[in-house]
Amino acid sequence: SAVISQKPSRDICQRGTSLTIQCQVDSQVTMMFWYRQQPGQSLTLIATANQGSEATYESGFVIDKFPISRPNLTFSTLTVSNMSPEDSSIYLCSVDGGRGGYTFGSGTRLTVV
Amino acid sequence: DQQVKQNSPSLSVQEGRISILNCDYTNSMFDYFLWYKKYPAEGPTFLISISSIKDKNEDGRFTVFLNKSAKHLSLHIVPSQPGDSAVYFCAASGGNTDKLIFGTGTRLQVFP
Numbered sequence: 001s002a003v004i005s006q007k008p009s010r011d012i013c014q015r016g017t018s019l020t021i022q023c024q025v026d027s028q029v030t031m032m033f034w035y036r037q038q039p040g041q042s043l044t045l046i047a048t049a050n051q052g053s054e055a056t057y058e059s060g061f062v063i064d065k066f067p068i069s070r071p072n073l074t075f076s077t078l079t080v081s082n083m084s085p086e087d088s089s090i091y092l093c094s095v096d097g098g099r100g101g102y103t104f105g106s107g108t109r110l111t112v113v
Numbered sequence: 114d115q116q117v118k119q120n121s122p123s124l125s126v127q128e129g130r131i132s133i134l135n136c137d138y139t140n141s142m143f144d145y146f147l148w149y150k151k152y153p154a155e156g157p158t159f160l161i162s163i164s165s166i167k168d169k170n171e172d173g174r175f176t177v178f179l180n181k182s183a184k185h186l187s188l189h190i191v192p193s194q195p196g197d198s199a200v201y202f203c204a205a206s207g208g209n210t211d212k213l214i215f216g217t218g219t220r221l222q223v224f225p
Contacts, residue, residue, distance in 0.1 A: 043215040101159025
């Protein structure tokens with residue numbers, strides 16, 4: 001299955017600033033997924049990123065707040081813009097890992113102060 | 114609207130015994146179900162899956178049971194080992210989408 005390198009692993013950011021999270025996959029994949037896990041909550045899909053097209057956002061998530069880039073089949077970034085403490089979460093990228101399961105990156109633990 | 118529910122936030126089991134983690138869902142369109150394990154500071158790791166055409170799938174110490182009429186699935190771990198201590202998420206997908214809907218997770222602790 002694919003191996004994902006995600007960074008940064010954690011960050012503490014000031015409110016009003018932006019953070020870009022990167023995910024590098026060791027093989028070419030068509031779709032990459034970005035999830036958020038707020039404290040005590042389940043993993044929630046933010047958007048699906050296809051190479052060469054705009055990302056598809058889930059209800060409650062907008063491109064201005066979470067812009068996504070997908071410049072090629074092995075790389076994607078998620079930016080959390082104009083952060084507030086409510087954005088403090090774990091952010092994860094994911095790809096189809098085969099066998100019906102998905103492979104996840106190790107996550108980025110974001111704290112906004 | 115929580116479509117996938119894991120009503121037990123935590124479970125404690127003695128080593129060697131069976132661990133049973135439960136998951137309920139509300140959307141009858143779901144036709145594929147997965148279990149993930151998550152250690153602290155790591156992303157979720159895929160464990161086992163089951164499609165709605167089956168009622169049981171087994172992989173080593175892990176068995177998933179699906180009861181479609183009750184919209185319920187469970188993960189059995191036998192025998193439980195201390196290394197199984199982690200948060201377990203169930204997830205579901207269905208219809209014409211690959212999107213996964215996750216439960217809130219159950220923290221399993223296996224003690225010696």
